[in-house]
Amino acid sequence: MMVEKVLLRVIAKLLIPLIMLFALYVQFHGDFGPGGGFQAGVIFAVAFILYALIFGIRVARKSIPSSVTRTLLALGVLIYGGTGILTMLLGGEFLDYNVLGSTPLAGQHLGILLVEFGVGMTVAGAMITIFYTFAGHANGDLPFRIGDDR
Amino acid sequence: MAGTAYWLVKLRNLFAVVMLSGIYSLIAAVLYVVMDAVDVAFTEAAVGAGISTVLMLGTLALTTDQEKVHKKPPVLALVLVLATGGVLVYGTFDMPRYGDINAPIHQHVANRYIEKSGAEVGPPNIVTSILASYRGYDTLGETAVVFTAAIGVLVIIGRSKGGVMPGSTAARRRRKDKDRAPDQPSTASSDLDEEASS
Amino acid sequence: MFDLATIKDLLGLVNYWVVIVLMMAGFYTVIAQHNLIKKVVGLNIFQVSVFVFYISMGKVSGGSAPILKDGIETYSNPLPHVLILTAIVVGVATTSLALALVVRIHHSYDTIEEDEIQTIEHGEEDIA
Numbered sequence: 118m119m120v121e122k123v124l125l126r127v128i129a130k131l132l133i134p135l136i137m138l139f140a141l142y143v144q145f146h147g148d149f150g151p152g153g154g155f156q157a158g159v160i161f162a163v164a165f166i167l168y169a170l171i172f173g174i175r176v177a178r179k180s181i182p183s184s185v186t187r188t189l190l191a192l193g194v195l196i197y198g199g200t201g202i203l204t205m206l207l208g209g210e211f212l213d214y215n216v217l218g219s220t221p222l223a224g225q226h227l228g229i230l231l232v233e234f235g236v237g238m239t240v241a242g243a244m245i246t247i248f249y250t251f252a253g254h255a256n257g258d259l260p261f262r263i264g265d266d267r
Numbered sequence: 268m269a270g271t272a273y274w275l276v277k278l279r280n281l282f283a284v285v286m287l288s289g290i291y292s293l294i295a296a297v298l299y300v301v302m303d304a305v306d307v308a309f310t311e312a313a314v315g316a317g318i319s320t321v322l323m324l325g326t327l328a329l330t331t332d333q334e335k336v337h338k339k340p341p342v343l344a345l346v347l348v349l350a351t352g353g354v355l356v357y358g359t360f361d362m363p364r365y366g367d368i369n370a371p372i373h374q375h376v377a378n379r380y381i382e383k384s385g386a387e388v389g390p391p392n393i394v395t396s397i398l399a400s401y402r403g404y405d406t407l408g409e410t411a412v413v414f415t416a417a418i419g420v421l422v423i424i425g426r427s428k429g430g431v432m433p434g435s436t437a438a439r440r441r442r443k444d445k446d447r448a449p450d451q452p453s454t455a456s457s458d459l460d461e462e463a464s465s
Numbered sequence: 466m467f468d469l470a471t472i473k474d475l476l477g478l479v480n481y482w483v484v485i486v487l488m489m490a491g492f493y494t495v496i497a498q499h500n501l502i503k504k505v506v507g508l509n510i511f512q513v514s515v516f517v518f519y520i521s522m523g524k525v526s527g528g529s530a531p532i533l534k535d536g537i538e539t540y541s542n543p544l545p546h547v548l549i550l551t552a553i554v555v556g557v558a559t560t561s562l563a564l565a566l567v568v569r570i571h572h573s574y575d576t577i578e579e580d581e582i583q584t585i586e587h588g589e590e591d592i593a
Contacts (some may be wrong), residue, residue, distance in 0.1 A: 364477025
């Protein structure tokens, strides 16, 4: 599909890796500059949504199936809650990161990293899942063409 | 920004409305940067102008992109809105002035976050340390809300294995049956059963 | 009539007035429009106005963005930023839920105009 729109496809292929890289930067650099799990998750989802818009929802579903996005969605919350449980098992209170590392500061750093990672996974999974659900109803390859059955 | 909001209310072409709401979000993001909230501006630009617009376009594709014209001007609504706005403006005269460092909001826990978070939590970005550490419970709850919303979308319009949205065709057929023969409750109830079973 | 001090004092309230104008625009859209997508957009306008309200409360004159750095004394209040940051993402998730409901309604009724849905629902019983 969309063989004639070479420009869009080339630009998208150039942009998508950069968007993903930027998402990872935002995710792990959130401690120092603006950014964090919420933004990174959204940006990561945007990369896949752009891919689905340009190349069609079927192709996108092949690269990241909806089962994977649903797993991401649940796993993120699990990581967040699991971090809390882990701190409890290590003798602290729920989500008290001080016990995670040898020093409180190291523990806090690790805890924030884990928690933000969980947030990012959930948000990315949620956004891609929601997009797939909306786009999945329009006919087949073209995500945003109005259906003929109306 | 107010102009954008005015046209958002005024326009009837929903496609233009969606595009304008993206612009509205971008202006809001600029406003956040001016007010020092860089993290928030970042999020608003990514979410409001990006994802929201795409989702709304998806909804337009699935429904319709033209609003129907209504002849009756909603006078009552206008009066109500103006009255509420007037009361709210009256209420602002007691509010702390913009940028006032003695405002009550700056006297509570914020000072502790600003002074101690570097030593207690570590990251230079105070927003991150509050978000993930001081207010970790909050963020856990909010992550759960995002999770629940995604599940909700899947439940409401997700496809079943048959490839159709569960209940939708049954509902449409039920309405057609109703139009044809309004005095036949039996077909409607059988369709309801079918809907429940699928 | 107005001396300079009063005008300066009132200028400090302009941010609230902007918020109220936006809020009322959203409110009007929600209660006066019949189109469901328009209503969702109205809710978004309302939501953003609340965000702007929170962020403007957190601003300190002469303060900088709340990222710790040597040599900076005053920071804006980071607490509203945290609340709104999460609220935006939760907001888009709930918006998508509302849009999903709109899609679902369109599938069931073939329309997203509220009054037409009322007619379909109560037309025969003559309630409307």
